[in-house]
Amino acid sequence: MGGDEQSDYFTIFSMPARLVIDLPALEKSFYALSRRLHPDRFAARPADEQAAALAESSRLNDAYRTLKDPIARTAYLLKLEGVEMEEQSSSATAAARATGSSKKQIVPEDLLEEAFELNMQLEEMRMAKQMGEDDPQLRKDLLAAKSSFDAKMAAAQAELEALWTRWDAALDADDATAKAAARDAMVALLNRRSYLRNLVRDVNDALEA
């Protein structure tokens, strides 16, 4: 991406940069655009036109895949809004270094504790397994953890959808302050979600192993 003049994914589908989107309409428009770019239509065209159509169609695919997925769509919009998640984290560290303080963690302390504790448990379970033991209590704990994380993921999803509505309303009202507030809340939520996603993944792996 960067400095090139390509239109953004929303514009490709002639949609405003809103987060609550009409998925069936997106799909329809994707198929219509794809047909227009289909290689068969360009079979008799000069090579450079064929190449251009191919490039456009691969970008179209990226755009569709990104906008269709709720998390990818949110992350993409945040990027359009100039939020660089990684950059944010390392500049917070640089700021902490400059003042000699500790960095303010962007995720709640208790989630970190939970992630850490769970990983300790998983490690214990893997070790026990290697020695040929299977601790039923540990398994029970893991199942309990799994349902707690699944519930948290679902809650995060609901929260995200509420933020979409807030964002869209702020966008429609052209309210910069409200937009910034919704944007920051989405960044915080996506950050929190990346831990939850790992926890769910690790617990599932452990239960299937």
Next chain:
Amino acid sequence: MAYSDKVLSHYEHPRNVGTLDKSSESVGTGLVGAPECGDVMRLQIRVNPETQVIEDAKFKTFGCGSAIASSSLATEWVKGKTVSEALTISNTDIVKELALPPVKIHCSVLAEDAIRAAIGDWKKKNGVAEEAGVAVAASA
């Protein structure tokens, strides 16, 4: 992904993995996470109350090889340093030492965050103001 030899050495033989007594007055604990990937790291230090020298350091990291290597290196580096010296360690030092590629920079950031958090915790426990140490370090 290809890891550098130094990363591999720390990854395969991590130094100072383990736990210090969290409830001890002289122990500072830092628990930090990298939101980019959801990895978590705990780093602990034991500080001599008289000299403010970090006499022991332990870590436990659930994350990628670079994060493990970064935290292993971080514990080696802080040992023997005073608290304010340790605060000058920056993630770019770690990147250089381990020859981390750009996509792995956040893993070294995590290790720096962990050092800061552990020192911050120790300071809080011992009633040392967060800013005070810095002013000294900055003017030194």
